[in-house]
Amino acid sequence: MDYKALGLTAGIEIHQQLDTGEKLFCRCPTTLRETSDHSGEFFRYLRATESELGEIDRAAQEEMKRDRKFVYYTYDTTCLVENDEEPPAPLNAEALDLCLTIAKMFSMTPVPQLHTMRKLVIDGSNTSGFQRTALVALNGTIPQSIVPGGGEIETICLEEEAAQRVKDDIFSLDRLGIPLVEITTSPCMHTPEEVQKAAEYIGMVLRSTGKVKRGIGTIRQDVNISIAGGARVEIKGVQELDLLAEVVRREAVRQTNLLALRDGLVSRGAVVDEGRITDVTGLFKDTKSAILKKAKKIEAVTLPGFAGLVGREIQPGRRLGSEISDYAKKCGVGGIFHTDELPAYGITDSEVARLRAHCKAGEADCVILAAGASAKQAACAMQQVIVRARMALSGVPEETRKMLEGGSTAYMRPLPGAARMYPETDVLPVLIDEKRWNAVAVPELLTEKVKRVSARFVADYRFNPAFATQVASSEYLPRIERAIHEGINPDLAASTIVRVATELRREGTDIENLFAVDTDLKILHAVKDGKMAKEAIKDVFLSVASGTTLDDAIAKLAPAVSREELERIVRKILAERADFVQQKQKAALGPLMGVVMAEVRGSVDGKVVSEILRKELDKVLAKGN
Amino acid sequence: MxxxxxxxxxxxxxxxxxxxxxxxxxxxxxxxxxxxxxxxRLSRSVPAPAAKRAPVTQDANLPELAIISTGGTIASRIDYRTGAVTSQFDADDILTAIPDLAKVARYRTKQLYTILSENMTPAIWQELARAVHEEILRGVAGVIVTHGTDTMAYSASALAFMLKTPVPVVFVGSQRSADRPSSDNAMNAACAAAAATSELGEVAVVMHETTSDDRCAIHRGTRVRKMHTSRRDAFASVGIPPIGHVEYPSRSVMLSPDAVRRGTNRPELHDRLEKHCGLVQFYPGMDEKVIRSFAGYKGLVLAGTGLGHTSTHLITAIRELVDGGTMITMTSQCLNGRVCDRVYDTGRDLLKAGVIEGGDMLPETALVKLMWVLANARNSEQAAAMMQENLAGECNRRSGHGL
Missing domain, CATH: 2.30.30 (SH3 type barrels.)
Incomplete structure (x- = not known):
């Protein structure tokens, strides 16, 4: 696809959790919990409120189409602030300093006086009904090497993380309030690959602080995409960086197809007319379709000129029908039926024929059905059908969308407006003066650090350059350096921690827990002290991970052979093979190594065996000559 | 700009x-x-056009309630001048903001004040009592008073003494500001409206009973106290259980057998108050100058320790205050339980000095009662006797087992 010709423009928003000691507006730890550990729960209803301009935000209003009850799990690590039962504490200074550090790394300018705002969010993920957020700095840069012509970071905001959805309308309060930076670029990217590269770069800068949370869900990307003639669409919550380019590609395809679809509709003279809505509940009195049978009310609308286009694919697995269905779902219905996909779902050919006749639908017309548990719900869903169908006549609607598996997207809500922001009056403004800004130290970029450290590894320990880079970019670098500092052979330390950790983690072993109690270092010391052979490292790790104590694991998998015992074994083998030794002289060393290793079954490091064998062999040879 | x-x-x-x-x-x-x-400045910012307001439709078949607004968090908005939350809504705004209310009743609205409740005064209590009385005489099925939560209990208590009412007079407020989607104002108001149309016939406070949006408690005006700075369920009945509950969202009302029923009393207004009364909490080491500073006051409520004590050191000052014409009532800072000044010497000395035991009254209720009694009793003997009588459900002759 020629993205330049398409006029693709994209910007990204990166949300990264910060690894601070306390939350942004209360003094709770930023610890994530197992939901089974929750200590209590409560429930609330949320209502849209007017903004300072007297408007209700359209995104918020959309959520209000249904009365929703939200349940919240509390923990012994959450407090009344998360419960929205206590005013917020002052803005966490550690989080602000970290945010300023990041701002400085992007050469941004801080705002002179920071004001905390409330961003209306009434999907239940915030107990208060808003997310607290503050604009911290403006006008940063992404280097030309990442985005051709140089990219712009428009803003960096410090926000509180939302509550984690457990399922449906149940939320867990452990995550609510963890500090989060939101980095927003300008629409400065023009290909899917640029978007991906920019996101990777920003992620690298964030990790360079060493103070951001790691792991799935701790960083999320939103992408804003439009093509010429299309519209700005915001895709929320892309958690896997690798999918970013694909999401952009698919959105470009979607917008292209929606524009083509519009042209098709216009050339056919398609119209959307509320006058064509009729009640068809009676038509499906004896239907075999479970959904229609259950419905209290079924409404139908005839869309002249839409036939065939409602069912046309606009994105892998997505049709205009799916888009219309997404809108109707906001009223609480399961979806809609359209004649492009019928007969199906238990609706028969003759029912479709009767429906078409009843609606006076011609060949070129599509009929859409909305079934509701009440007349109100059916009418609400039908209104949404009309709204979305009408949008198809003008092309691409501005929307917030959520990512589906694979990179396609579904409608979430309209783009929120500025009406969703109003001041958080319970938090005082914070002055960011020159003194504070000047005191912010900029850490070395990870990419620079990797270059520097790997060069040192090559020079000092003679690592090959590729391995040195791998070790230097490892998140376990501090552990490796500590092991080396404690006298472990650098090659052994690096290869054990990097390779074994990667392998074990891939196999599903919880390596972080083992590292937290220094299992890696203890094993390395055991190897160094000759208590076990390095060949047994992985097995010992696995055994400890499954709950065995380290000593038991070594005893079982690599029984310790004392130095004296080893010397005795070596002398015995030399005596048994005296002829061979005399015949081969020093060359007997190699073959005898194998014999001794087999005898001690991996419980002694090969180096130690070789050292003792050489010594004993020399003694025997010296005696013989 | x-x-x-x-x-x-x-x-x-x-x-x-x-x-x-x-x-x-x-x-x-x-x-x-x-x-x-x-x-x-590029141009003067145009004031935002007033939000389109859906007309408040009222169902003529529903009972009529009066909403008297005094301000407080239930009706607060952001003040862009100071950035702080202030009371600016009138009663119409409340109806617009809480459409659910229209399902319960039709409303007459009256905006008496727009003040934060810490700025309330006994003079405003009197004005409020008159306004409520006027609405009762007009024949409304019930009266809702929107009020800041800080001193709501004082005002409810004051109206309980000043008014005899055949219909419910329900105080309501909110702990979390009305401008947030999670505010408790909508549910509290809906429950208050339900209570105001119920069989209740006394002055009450209706607020969240738990942290969830599941039900409100109906508290007797003379028995209620704000017991938490910020939680939704801050209000609690002290000394007695709540006199009723309102389930949410069903809004069904359950009254306890002790609740005064609609129509029990005929409307009466006794709006005189003796404002020269004070309330002071005793603390270890308190200087007698604090007591003496109330010289010239008509009444003083002491919140003593435990069973109702001050230090022996203060007794002389207390006696002189009583002799100077100040009526002194003893309550306990324990809040729960009954005062008894006959157990220890200090208590007996306080009684000898002329202190009146306040029974199991809350200190704040005792203050309001003292103001009312001193203005309405014929003489001080009758006033002293009335302080120990139950006038508006503020004290019990016997203490139940629970807290």
Whole structure:
């Protein structure tokens, strides 16, 4: 696809959790919990409120189409602030300093006086009904090497993380309030690959602080995409960086197809007319379709000129029908039926024929059905059908969308407006003066650090350059350096921690827990002290991970052979093979190594065996000559 | 407004001044504070057009309630001048903001004050009592008073003494500001309306009973106290259980057998108050000057320790105050339980000095009662006797087992 010709423009928003000691507006730890550990729960209803301009935000209003009850799990690590039962504490200074550090790394300018705002969010993920957020700095840069012509970071905001959805309308309060930076670029990217590269770069800068949370869900990307003639669409919550380019590609395809679809509709003279809505509940009195049978009310609308286009694919697995269905779902219905996909779902050919006749639908017309548990719900869903169908006549609607598996997207809500922001009056403004800004130290970029450290590894320990880079970019670098500092052979330390950790983690072993109690270092010391052979490292790790104590694991998998015992074994083998030794002289060393290793079954490091064998062999040879 | 910030020029709307900075709203909706010198005014910002307001439709078949608003968090909005939350809504705004109310009743609304409840005075209690009485005489099925939560219990208590009412007089407020989607104002107001149309016939406070949006408690006006600074379920009945509950969202009302029923009393207004009364909490080491500073007051409520004590050191000052014509009632800072000054010497000495035991009354209720009694009793003997009688459910002759 020629993205330049398409006029693709994209910007990204990166949300990264910060690894601070306390939350942004209360003094709770930023610890994530197992939901089974929750200590209590409560429930609330949320209502849209007017903004300072007297408007209700359209995104918020959309959520209000249904009365929703939200349940919240509390923990012994959450407090009344998360419960929205206590005013917020002052803005966490550690989080602000970290945010300023990041701002400085992007050469941004801080705002002179920071004001905390409330961003209306009434999907239940915030107990208060808003997310607290503050604009911290403006006008940063992404280097030309990442985005051709140089990219712009428009803003960096410090926000509180939302509550984690457990399922449906149940939320867990452990995550609510963890500090989060939101980095927003300008629409400065023009290909899917640029978007991906920019996101990777920003992620690298964030990790360079060493103070951001790691792991799935701790960083999320939103992408804003439009093509010429299309519209700005915001895709929320892309958690896997690798999918970013694909999401952009698919959105470009979607917008292209929606524009083509519009042209098709216009050339056919398609119209959307509320006058064509009729009640068809009676038509499906004896239907075999479970959904229609259950419905209290079924409404139908005839869309002249839409036939065939409602069912046309606009994105892998997505049709205009799916888009219309997404809108109707906001009223609480399961979806809609359209004649492009019928007969199906238990609706028969003759029912479709009767429906078409009843609606006076011609060949070129599509009929859409909305079934509701009440007349109100059916009418609400039908209104949404009309709204979305009408949008198809003008092309691409501005929307917030959520990512589906694979990179396609579904409608979430309209783009929120500025009406969703109003001041958080319970938090005082914070002055960011020159003194504070000047005191912010900029850490070395990870990419620079990797270059520097790997060069040192090559020079000092003679690592090959590729391995040195791998070790230097490892998140376990501090552990490796500590092991080396404690006298472990650098090659052994690096290869054990990097390779074994990667392998074990891939196999599903919880390596972080083992590292937290220094299992890696203890094993390395055991190897160094000759208590076990390095060949047994992985097995010992696995055994400890499954709950065995380290000593038991070594005893079982690599029984310790004392130095004296080893010397005795070596002398015995030399005596048994005296002829061979005399015949081969020093060359007997190699073959005898194998014999001794087999005898001690991996419980002694090969180096130690070789050292003792050489010594004993020399003694025997010296005696013989 | 055009501002130079971060090496570029940005447009925004000027909001206010804050600590020497100009607060400017950017097009993204974010506010930032900038040095005034960095900004130039392009045009006077046009005041936002008033929000389109759906007309408040009232169902003529429903009972009529009066809403008297005095201010408080239930009706608060952001003040862009100071950035603080203040009371600015009138009763009509409350109806617009809480459409659910229209399902319960039709309403007459009267905006008496728009003040935060810490700024209430006995004079305003009197004015409020008159306004409520007027509505009762007009024949409404019940009266809702919206009130800030800080001193709601005082006002409810004051109306309980000043008014005899055949219909419910329900105080309601909210702990979390009305401008947030999670505010408790809507549910509290809906439950208050349900209570105001119920079989209740006394002055009550209706507020969240738990932290969830599941039900409100109906508290007797003379028995209720704000017991938490910020939680939704801050209000609690002390000494007795709540006199009823309102389930949410069903709004079904359950009254306890002790609740005074609709129509039990005929409307009466006794709105005189003796405002020269005080309330002081004793603390270890309290200087007798504190007691003497009340010289000239007609009444003083002491919140003593435990069973109702002050230090022996204060007794002389207390006796002299009583001799000077100040009626002194003893209550306990324990809040729960009954005062008894006959157990220890200090108590007996306090009684000898002329202190009246306040039974199991809350200190704040005792203050309001003292103001009312001193203005309505024929003489001080009758006043002293009335302080120990149950006038408005404020005290019990016997103590139940529970807290």
């Amino acid at each position: 055009e501002c130079r910030v971060a090496g570029g020029v940005r447009r925004g709307t000027y909001i206010t001044d804050r600590d020497g900075m100009a607060v400017v709203k950017l097009s993204s909706g974010y506010n930032i504070g900038l040095p005034p010198a960095a900004c130039t």
